[in-house]
Amino acid sequence: MDFEAERARLIEHLSREIKDRRVLDVMARIPRERFMPEENRHLAYEDIPLPIGLEQTISQPFIIALMTEALELTGTEKVLEIGTGSGYQAAILAALARYVVTVERLPKLAKMASKVLDSLGYRNIVIHHSGETLGWPEAAPYEAILVTAAAPRVPPELISQLAIGGRMVIPVGSRYLQKLVKITRQKRKNRVENLCGCRFVSLIGKGAWEDE
Numbered sequence: 001m002d003f004e005a006e007r008a009r010l011i012e013h014l015s016r017e018i019k020d021r022r023v024l025d026v027m028a029r030i031p032r033e034r035f036m037p038e039e040n041r042h043l044a045y046e047d048i049p050l051p052i053g054l055e056q057t058i059s060q061p062f063i064i065a066l067m068t069e070a071l072e073l074t075g076t077e078k079v080l081e082i083g084t085g086s087g088y089q090a091a092i093l094a095a096l097a098r099y100v101v102t103v104e105r106l107p108k109l110a111k112m113a114s115k116v117l118d119s120l121g122y123r124n125i126v127i128h129h130s131g132e133t134l135g136w137p138e139a140a141p142y143e144a145i146l147v148t149a150a151a152p153r154v155p156p157e158l159i160s161q162l163a164i165g166g167r168m169v170i171p172v173g174s175r176y177l178q179k180l181v182k183i184t185r186q187k188r189k190n191r192v193e194n195l196c197g198c199r200f201v202s203l204i205g206k207g208a209w210e211d212e
């Protein structure tokens with residue numbers, strides 16, 4: 001299978017909606033097939049979410065591009081990602097920001113992601129096993145936070161890990177359908193924008209959903 005050609009075709013498709021050239025250029029370089037199980041690799045460049053094991057998914061490329069674009073990264077930021085999953089989104093963030101802290105609750109996924117990211121040479125990503133508190137307050141504040149699992153509401157403990165002027169993108173809604181929301185933290189009233197409808201796996205833990 002010609003992954004290079006497939007990847008170029010996907011980027012061409014995404015460029016109809018995604019205008020940030022930096023996001024597209026980074027996605028044009030990262031081998032998405034490496035972040036998924038062998039049996040799904042032939043679908044790596046379809047614009048669909050795919051299973052990565054343990055009932056979790058790697059998000060749809062369009063949604064990944066949209067969320068990344070909304071974070072408005074310039075290369076100087078320390079970014080927090082909740083839900084490492086396959087590690088693909090973390091790789092994109094690491095290419096566009098200074099440093100990425102990513103947390104995952106399932107050790108097996110964290111281990112697989114760590115292996116791929118190491119083999120691809122990423123040195124500015126640290127993966128943590130999620131603890132008691134949502135996110136990773138130890139390294140806060142972050143100029144950008146990306147939540148890649150769906151929450152019932154915007155978790156206040158994540159807002160407090162966001163720098164003033166920082167952007168957070170998070171799917172918020174029911175367990176089965178959400179809105180992708182962008183929050184810009186401001187001194188007084190935070191700015192809130194709805195980006196689109198979406199469907200993510202559930203964020204698990206205190207302040208979110210129970211494990212089923």
Ligand code: SAH
Binds near residue numbers: 059085086130148204
């Ligand atoms: N960003 C990932 C997609 C992740 S799917 C990628 O690029 O592949 C969502 C992930 O969030 C799952 O792996 C799930 O285990 C994890 N997750 C759910 N609740 C979490 C929590 N409270 N803290 C950290 N990770 C969580």
